[in-house]
Amino acid sequence: MDEIQIAKSSLDAAKAQLREAVRQARRDGRTWADIGQTLGMSRQAAFKRFGEVTNPATGQTIEGAVMSIEKIRTLTEQVFNYISAAEYESLEPLMHPDVRSELPAPLIAETWARVLADVGAKESYSDTHVSFPAGERIEEDDQLLGTVVGVTTLQCEAGEVMGRVAFDDQLRVVGLLLVDPAQSPLPF
Structure with a gap:
């Protein structure tokens, strides 16, 4: 069971690392098309998985749902x-x-x-x-x-x-x- 827990922790860390890498790419001016191409998906798929949107009415970030x-x-x-x-x-x-x-x-x-x-x-x-x-x-x-x-x-x-x-x-x-x-x- 320890190996399963270690693998799960590694997977969670890799997902977090990927999310941060995408955020950094966006801060660096990369487009969703660029990111999608790198990930082997469409720009829409990349945006829906990693995008962040601010609600103009509230100024708050709209969080994606799991x-x-x-x-x-x-x-x-x-x-x-x-x-x-x-x-x-x-x-x-x-x-x-x-x-x-x-x-x-x-x-x-x-x-x-x-x-x-x-x-x-x-x-x-x-x-x-x-x-x-x-x-x-x-x-x-x-x-x-x-x-x-x-x-x-x-x-x-x-x-x-x-x-x-x-x-x-x-x-x-x-x-x-x-x-x-x-x-x-x-x-x-």
């Missing part, structure tokens, strides 16, 4: 379980109030009916993962700014549908998308 990838994967599938079972009253508490008003139950039901007509009933999920809105996967829990997207492939009777759920930093649904897996580009 997001649990497993929780987001679970919530993503739960959202589509509720939709496919027409349990809209269970879905509503997960949704941001603004989204609730823009995506009322009748609209979600109508959209799901079109999915059923195209590919049949949902049978299972595959490749459920978390990504940035631009599509880059997030592989581990991390402190992130802003919106992340839970992505899954709904395996249906006669085909597949990609389901995307955008979550804010409080894990509220701020967007829903059901599309053909080959659809491109995607709005989030």
Whole structure:
């Protein structure tokens, strides 16, 4: 167990060292594109992982939330379980109030009916993962700014549908998308 603790401490120290190196690069005038390229990710991914934003109304730094990838994967599938079972009253508490008003139950039901007509009933999920809105996967829990997207492939009777759920930093649904897996580009 000691070796596990030592490895965990080393990993935490390396993450802190990387965060500080990114902060120093920003202070030195490096762009998010430069940092992203060095880290093998997009500038948006680099910013969402390491960025710091000041709220102009309060003057305080907006801290990124540590997001649990497993929780987001679970919530993503739960959202589509509720939709496919027409349990809209269970879905509503997960949704941001603004989204609730823009995506009322009748609209979600109508959209799901079109999915059923195209590919049949949902049978299972595959490749459920978390990504940035631009599509880059997030592989581990991390402190992130802003919106992340839970992505899954709904395996249906006669085909597949990609389901995307955008979550804010409080894990509220701020967007829903059901599309053909080959659809491109995607709005989030």
